[in-house]
Amino acid sequence: MPIIAYFGPRGTFTEQAARTFDARAELVPHTTIPDAVDALRAGGADLACVPVENSVEGAVSATMDALAVGEPVVAVAEHVLPIRFSVLTRPGTTAADVRTVASHPHALAQVRAWLAATLPGATQVAATSTAAAAVGVGEGRFDAAVTAPVAADHYPLAALAEDVADEPDAVTRFLLLARPGTLPEPTGADRTSVFAVVSHRPGELAAMLSELSLRGVNLSRIESRPLRNRFGEYRFYLDFDGHVAEQRVGDALAALHRRSQLVRFLGSYPKADRSTAAAVPAANTDADYAESTGWLAGLRKGEHA
Template sequence: MGRATERWAYLGPEGTFTEQAARALAAAAAVDLDPVGTVSVALDDVRSGRADAACAAMESSVEGAVPVTQDELTHGAPLRITAETYVPITFDLLARPGTSLASIRSVGAHPHGHAQIRPWLARSLPAAAAVMTASNAAAAAAVAAGDLDAAAAAPVAGARYGLDTLVADIGDVRDAVTRFVLLRRPGRPPAPTGNDRTSLVLSVGNHPGSLLAVLAEFASRGINLTRLESRPTRSKLGIYYFLVDADGHLADPAMADVVAALIRRQALLRWLGSYPRAAGLNDPTAEFATPTAYADAAAQVGRWQRGD
């Protein structure tokens, strides 16, 4: 008999932005959230069946791609994105009760966190050592244990680890946001909503015009690309895979058509999933690429084939 509730793994410890994202994705669903040591462990738990899903950061509005997640999706055993959410990123300087700002000699945070608080540290704590940790919450736990003087972490981490906020909102970029995705083993995608995103990994030949030819497949079908970035193939310097996000769902005729074209070109390394967009709206579909346009065109070709 299966579990009554699903187990979702996420980058721990408790108090991370990833936990916040996982709770947003779980909403009212029956889910047990399980913090683990690394993103790779969380995704391997899904692959092995120890977890039903994993929540992982995909990209930051400040630092861009989260390499470990994107490399796992490109090089690891296949997983599917089934949902996404956006989490506002706010950093507080957390310390043990009674700590003064002048006494702080070390500040811990995840590398992406340090990137967002670096200017504040340079201005306010220029003598403090920047210590990289596996997560911002791990830095807060280290402060509670006495291993660090302070941590830059989500406000919720202060409550979880009994820390005080010395300075609130020390991030350099206001309105910073991180996009998180929910990953499951391969299966049927969520039903289309009319406002969906499809994620792909492309493998493109290294010769003039090869990437342009592949991208033209999207343009010729009226599909809007919302993200295109490269990651190394790990085979040879200068050879890359391309991670693509596009408006639309695999159930849409235009998207199904472009995916089939990419398969024919042997340019599709992986289809990562089609799932509801968490923010924003799809660009309106070009008139020539709507389901009605596809159906009308197919019907006309059929009539000609029959001799009508």
């Protein structure tokens, strides 16, 4: 039975996502995202589940930073989870009784309008996670918690409201991480993730991105995070369509490696939406690369057909 470390405590959206990857797995909560990733690195878990981006609040910086330092880990799967919240209180609490409402800052931001309309007098308090807010309600530190629905399975609290969300289509993308090893096989609807540190010169970022476009590789996401020991310089996180096993993607990665100060491969894995197959432009298929490689080999042997 595999062990999946996840960003806890029990009752987070990350737990809900982790359950979708392997229903047989033992799920072990950790207090922070770096703790969950470090448990994987140290061999205390076989896999780790962490959030990477939210459609409302953007990238999860703690995950991006955790992937950048320490021993390499790679994503082997992803899951996109619709985000709908429950508001939990101690039994018998009414809306009029709520003076403080706690949650993770991303969660509070996603129900800002609902809180203003329903609990206008409540002070909002940031917690380390949605589940930590539920623990705080149980301990009497807060009156209400904005949580994942699964939190109601773990804590003796009552639902003041359910199915709460300012943005009904909000989703969060989660990654399933593993130690480096055999990669998932290409499916035709894959995503590759890397981060790169480019030279601090004019045009370097544009030149890096051109290595993808020249090979017909579609960039789906780019984020930057500062290099903590080099003020004014950044590492860039890239998600693009395709699998490292494809010639065009491998060729693009090799080009990034040649022209960047540092490239870290973060995985090639199936997209959560398997219907979004990568469109490969003409002249960029593996067959095109094989034909041109054969032609060049012929030239080098003196065959000028």
